[in-house]
Amino acid sequence: MTTTELLTGGLRIEAHKRRSTKASVRAARLIERYVIPLDQHSGLPALPLVKPADRVRMFQPIAQPAPGISAWLHSPVSGEVLAIEPRPAPHRLGAPTMSIVIANDGRDERFDNAAAVVSFEQISPAEACEHIARGGIVGLGGAAFPTANKLESSLCENGPQLLLNGAECEPYISCDEMLMRERADDIVFGARALLHALCAPNCTIAIEDDVPEAQTALRLAIEKAADARIRIKVVPAIYPAGGERQLIATVFGVEVPHDGFPADIGVVCQNVGTAAAIARWIRDGQPLVSRIVTVTGDGVSEAGNWETRIGTPFSSLIADSGGYTERMSRLIMGGSMMGTSLPHDDLPVVKATNCIIAASALDLQPRGPEMPCIRCGNCSQACPAFLLPQQLHWYLQPFDSEQLSRHGLLDCIECGCCDYVCPSQIPLAERFREAKPLLARELDAHLTADAARARFHSRNERLARLEAEHRAKLAEKRRPKGEPSST
Amino acid sequence: MITALLTVIILAALAGVATVATRGAPREIALVDRIDALLPQTQCRRCTFEGCRPYAEAIAQGAADINQCPPGGERTAQALASLMGVAPKPVGKEYGVVPDYPAVAFIKEESCIGCTKCIQACPVDAIVGASRYMHTVIAADCTGCELCIPPCPVDCIVMQPAPAR
Ligand code: SF4
Ligand code: SF4
Ligand code: SF4
Ligand code: SF4
Ligand code: SF4
Numbered sequence: 001m002t003t004t005e006l007l008t009g010g011l012r013i014e015a016h017k018r019r020s021t022k023a024s025v026r027a028a029r030l031i032e033r034y035v036i037p038l039d040q041h042s043g044l045p046a047l048p049l050v051k052p053a054d055r056v057r058m059f060q061p062i063a064q065p066a067p068g069i070s071a072w073l074h075s076p077v078s079g080e081v082l083a084i085e086p087r088p089a090p091h092r093l094g095a096p097t098m099s100i101v102i103a104n105d106g107r108d109e110r111f112d113n114a115a116a117v118v119s120f121e122q123i124s125p126a127e128a129c130e131h132i133a134r135g136g137i138v139g140l141g142g143a144a145f146p147t148a149n150k151l152e153s154s155l156c157e158n159g160p161q162l163l164l165n166g167a168e169c170e171p172y173i174s175c176d177e178m179l180m181r182e183r184a185d186d187i188v189f190g191a192r193a194l195l196h197a198l199c200a201p202n203c204t205i206a207i208e209d210d211v212p213e214a215q216t217a218l219r220l221a222i223e224k225a226a227d228a229r230i231r232i233k234v235v236p237a238i239y240p241a242g243g244e245r246q247l248i249a250t251v252f253g254v255e256v257p258h259d260g261f262p263a264d265i266g267v268v269c270q271n272v273g274t275a276a277a278i279a280r281w282i283r284d285g286q287p288l289v290s291r292i293v294t295v296t297g298d299g300v301s302e303a304g305n306w307e308t309r310i311g312t313p314f315s316s317l318i319a320d321s322g323g324y325t326e327r328m329s330r331l332i333m334g335g336s337m338m339g340t341s342l343p344h345d346d347l348p349v350v351k352a353t354n355c356i357i358a359a360s361a362l363d364l365q366p367r368g369p370e371m372p373c374i375r376c377g378n379c380s381q382a383c384p385a386f387l388l389p390q391q392l393h394w395y396l397q398p399f400d401s402e403q404l405s406r407h408g409l410l411d412c413i414e415c416g417c418c419d420y421v422c423p424s425q426i427p428l429a430e431r432f433r434e435a436k437p438l439l440a441r442e443l444d445a446h447l448t449a450d451a452a453r454a455r456f457h458s459r460n461e462r463l464a465r466l467e468a469e470h471r472a473k474l475a476e477k478r479r480p481k482g483e484p485s486s487t
Numbered sequence: 488m489i490t491a492l493l494t495v496i497i498l499a500a501l502a503g504v505a506t507v508a509t510r511g512a513p514r515e516i517a518l519v520d521r522i523d524a525l526l527p528q529t530q531c532r533r534c535t536f537e538g539c540r541p542y543a544e545a546i547a548q549g550a551a552d553i554n555q556c557p558p559g560g561e562r563t564a565q566a567l568a569s570l571m572g573v574a575p576k577p578v579g580k581e582y583g584v585v586p587d588y589p590a591v592a593f594i595k596e597e598s599c600i601g602c603t604k605c606i607q608a609c610p611v612d613a614i615v616g617a618s619r620y621m622h623t624v625i626a627a628d629c630t631g632c633e634l635c636i637p638p639c640p641v642d643c644i645v646m647q648p649a650p651a652r
Contacts, residue, residue: 045650086648095588096648445527452528452630455611456538 010238010246010384011417015210016336016363017174020296020303025178027307028293028320030104034076034311036062037089037099040350041144043069048100054081059287060111062100065133071146072136075102076289076309078109090314090333090347091144093340099348102311116285120193128197135281136288136351140273141165141176141242142334144352147274151197153263160263162194162203163251166218166272167235167242169208170335172363173355175292176272178305180207180214183276184221190275191230193282198268202229205272206251208237239337240415244269246384258386258411273354293349295321299328299358314345314356327360336363337416340433371424379418379428385411389418389428396435401442409439519547525566529558530610531632533583538610546571557583558631589649591629592636596621598643605635605644626650 616622
């Protein structure tokens with residue numbers, strides 16, 4: 001077993017995983033209505049293939065990817081399409097987004113997906129990629145980036161390194177740990193399918209040094225598969241070790257350029273959950289219609305991990321977990337460090353929902369009154385993205401979009417290391433999290449407004465020109481025959 | 488390919504001319520342009536003018552107030568107020584409500600009869616289609632001005648939340 005130090009930045013944080021890893025993964029209760037947002041993956045919203053009143057079966061495709069970066073969606077149950085309408089969604093912080101609403105008939109009649117089951121060694125890497133897309137597979141680490149799109153970007157040309165990310169550094173999330181403990185075979189199967197799709201020579205599964213059961217399970221599964229290409233790399237449980245860029249730096253000792261992608265340095269990083277989802281699709285014909293969700297925090301009676309169908313409301317998972325305790329104070333999707341607060345629990349689980357924290361005051365970082373920055377530099381030392389948090393904070397008030405983008409606000413991974421170490425108790429990461437979309441929107445709004453202005457202008461010119469041509473023609477017609485034109 | 492090359496050459500030439508011109512006479516950006524830069528370019532006419540540019544011209548001439556643009560909301564009204572050196576005020580109710588979230592038009596394609604009326608109404612050329620064929624909105628280009636909705640004889644255009652970008 002080897003361990004490496006993080007190149008820079010990061011923290012050791014007390015983990016709170018124990019309470020959610022006592023019981024094994026259980027199946028979440030089934031409910032009457034499932035809400036499937038069309039834009040739950042990165043990229044463009046999927047295009048519906050069904051309409052209200054259509055009957056659908058479990059695993060049936062209900063939306064296809066838009067051209068470009070997008071993903072397939074499948075029905076998690078059999079039943080009837082009730083509506084396609086805007087519904088509040090967690091990845092939109094509770095704002096409405098177009099969603100397919102399906103009434104569950106409780107029969108779980110399977111869509112005939114026999115063609116889905118393939119022996120991946122017998123198809124070409126490109127076909128394997130296309131096949132993975134058809135399973136609606138997206139990155140399950142939290143970003144929900146369509147896996148096929150990620151694979152396409154480095155397909156085979158140079159046989160990239162495959163890195164499976166099992167380093168779950170967020171102190172509360174344990175869905176990947178449970179997955180590695182209980183479904184290590186799926187992960188190894190998925191790893192082999194990915195190796196094939198990428199023409200990759202080998203696969204490294206990164207796992208933290210504080211999850212021995214998961215390590216053992218994975219080692220056994222690799223032994224069983226007898227595949228020498230797959231190896232395990234143990235990394236220190238330092239937050240944020242599991243950040244894609246941080247993990248690549250730890251495992252390969254190479255840094256991803258700030259304006260580049262892992263593919264640029266020949267690495268493709270996938271979450272272990274994604275590999276397991278690929279296995280279920282290729283081996284069992286089950287598309288990505290469910291995932292493991294950690295429900296935890298001092299605000300629920302009984303923390304645990306749930307195999308949850310996509311579209312299940314958070315409220316139903318909370319009920320499965322014994323309901324809220326009276327200490328419940330804040331609902332968070334994602335981890336305690338990088339998650340986002342949600343306004344209520346009537347929101348569907350999406351493919352990106354790895355964890356729901358019902359946080360009490362105990363879970364939230366105790367924070368004293370905010371004091372002025374003393375320029376101690378702790379924050380820039382802790383920042384794993386090499387930013388200067390104190391400078392960024394300076395440019396937030398008043399909001400200086402030019403300086404903020406120059407100082408790399410958009411490169412902030414919102415890990416929270418900076419405010420964890422800030423002696424002045426400044427909630428830096430929280431402010432950056434709020435400011436990032438504002439900045440991105442501002443930069444984006446400028447671009448779209450410029451484009452709209454240009455089209456408005458060219459349209460007006462075109463209309464004026466057509467009008468002038470029309471008048472000229474009229475004048476030509478009215479002119480008596482034989483008379484020379486005046487111009 | 489050749490046209491593309493030509494365009495590049497022409498653009499480069501134009502850019503050259505433009506820099507020479509600006510280098511010769513460094514002048515202030517006209518007030519109208521600075522106002523126009525603050526407007527959202529939705530081109531919806533809720534300000535009672537024929538688009539953002541005409542509204543900008545009216546403000547510059549003192550013929551319009553700074554609080555007439557609902558799509559711009561509070562932020563635009565504030566920015567206009569500080570540019571014009573007047574007291575900020577909320578968007579006037581008479582110009583319409585400030586939208587909660589950005590929206591785009593969507594044509595229910597199965598109902599569209601291909602009359603082209605919406606194309607004629609769209610101020611930013613965000614609709615494609617041909618006479619008696621199905622029309623569709625290019626969501627990325629749609630500003631959400633809603634001007635295409637009234638002209639449609641079969642009411643097949645609806646507003647939807649804008650897709651995430
Ligand atoms: S600035 Fe962003 S990336 Fe850096 S430590 Fe703070 S939250 Fe993390
Ligand atoms: S850690 Fe806090 S006090 Fe120290 S430099 Fe950063 S923001 Fe300022
Ligand atoms: S109201 Fe509409 S047309 Fe007028 S300035 Fe605002 S966006 Fe432009
Ligand atoms: S498609 Fe309709 S709403 Fe969109 S910009 Fe054109 S006219 Fe306005
Ligand atoms: S106005 Fe309505 S019916 Fe006519 S082309 Fe546009 S969408 Fe179709």
